[in-house]
Amino acid sequence: MARVWRWCPVAWNEVIWLPLPYVDKLLILLVRHDLNEGFRQIAFVAAERRLQRRAAVAALAGVILDDLQVQSASELANVTDKLGWTTDAPVDLPPELKAALPRFDRAAQHVGQYLALHNAFRKEEALGRAEAEVYALQRSLIAARGRYVSRLLRVANEWRRLLEVERRNLPRATREIPNPFVFGNPVAETPHPIFTGRQDIAKRIEASLLGASVPSTFD
DSSP, X not given: OHHXXXXXXXXXXXXXXXXXXXXHXXXXXXXXXXXXXXXXXXXXXXXXXXXXXXHHHHHHHHHHHHHHOOSSHHHHHTHHHHTGGGGXXXXXXXXXXXXXXXXXXXXXXXXXXXXXXXXXXXXXXXHHHHHHHHHHHHHHHHTOOSTTXXXXXXXXXXXXXXXXXXXXXXXXXXXXXXXXXXXXXOOOOOSSOSSSSOHHHHHHHHHHHXXXXXXXXXX
16 A cells, blocks of 8 residues: 555645545555555645645544444444554544544543443443434534534444444343441450459340339440
């Protein structure tokens, strides 16, 4: 792919005025082949080929949208790792992407918690948090503007469909009831009797109970 990119006019011609077709697609293929080299070339185009900067941004957006495409809950949970590079992207991302990515990331983290848990009630809670995050994302995208809003909304719709499938397959959950009984340390057996030889204490208790006009308390 690096050899193919070197033949692209954007790589060697500094004065291309018109946008060239498929430059963003070529950069995406370069990222898929070699992540570091692909990002290096995207940064190069954005900085040194100002007239082609839009292609660099489109390439980054294409990589992000491809990584957001998932087919299962386990793939959805892995999105957080796949998009870790976006925090240090080589080109400033469009506003609609910068606004949507944190919500996608939080939803993916909740799904990861859902898959890691074993208790049915806790799993349902984690899945509910993921659904709420995706639902809020859908609402924000409906009112948003930008070149990539429609594609982001399609991804959010697909995520919600996957989460609904997970909920239908989730067994019925019951809330855990905390155990009210707290056991103290057991009395260890010793060579000396620990419950004998306390006649003075027993006499004080007996005198207090039998001779007092009001109930007594003991420390």
